[in-house]
Amino acid sequence: MTKAKPVANSAIENHVYKVFPNDMNAQNTVFGGMIMAKCDRLALVVAERHSGHVCVTAAVDSIHFRAPAKGNDTLLFSLSLNRSWGSSMEIGARVMAENSYTGKVRHILSAFFTFVALDPASKPVEVLAVLPETDEQIRRFSNAEIRRKGRLAMRNQLQDK
Template sequence: MSHEGTPPPRSPRASYTEMTELVLPQHSNAIGSAFGGTVLAWMDVCAAIAAQRHCGRVAVTAAIDNVKFLAPMRVGDVVVLAARVNAAFSSSVEVEIEVQVEDRATMHRRLCVDAFMTFVCVDETGKAVKVPPLLCETADDERRAKEAAARRARRLAER
């Protein structure tokens, strides 16, 4: 890992990323539901942008945890993906991502998928680098960071 100086702390709010997609026929299976792989690809992009906003450089996917497909997304659905950094470690960050379908008439959103993704921040050569510490601004930020640390400990214990 590159040992350049530690960058200044950044808040979870600074990493917040939202993307909107439309489920098209090419994204769906024979019954009109979005392919899980397509949704995972959208999630990877959205979460990577959140990680890169925190790190200030390229971030690569290291792990995807606890993916829960809770409800289907159908052809024609407007899909809203939202991601934010929950915790920063030495050279990695945990990003929480939620995927919701938005009702066109009411603008009400329904949760369809959620997951936690880990990204490693790298330099131009692909070598891991230190990431900025997370600056928790709220009790919710603190709770999310603590829960992320527990998930990380479990993940590392499973290696």
């Protein structure tokens, strides 16, 4: 049995979403919640591809809106598994906005999602490790452990209050 799966086995690269007027808010920029929801759905695909199980969102953290998306933009969603621990997995999301007419690309969002894999009885089930292969994947793998320690420390501090 395989002990780890490469990041590329479950990654999504440049999933395309064309922005239309119904995606806009009163500021004439794309609703942040719509972008977040699409990231959550795509992160679910990454988690289920990696684990082979039904997965649920356990946490979302470090959502950073770096720039607004506008009308006539095409959004490019890229997500990949950064690391797994037991039944949980961290998936990183990066969203770019491409101007459909000029081709100019802007980084508009970065976020991290934690998913838990479930067995048929809805109990957490262990998932395979992830195998980072590129320098960038190795960096994300290492940084995921730092973020996890921070999440656990915060949870413990809040439980102590």
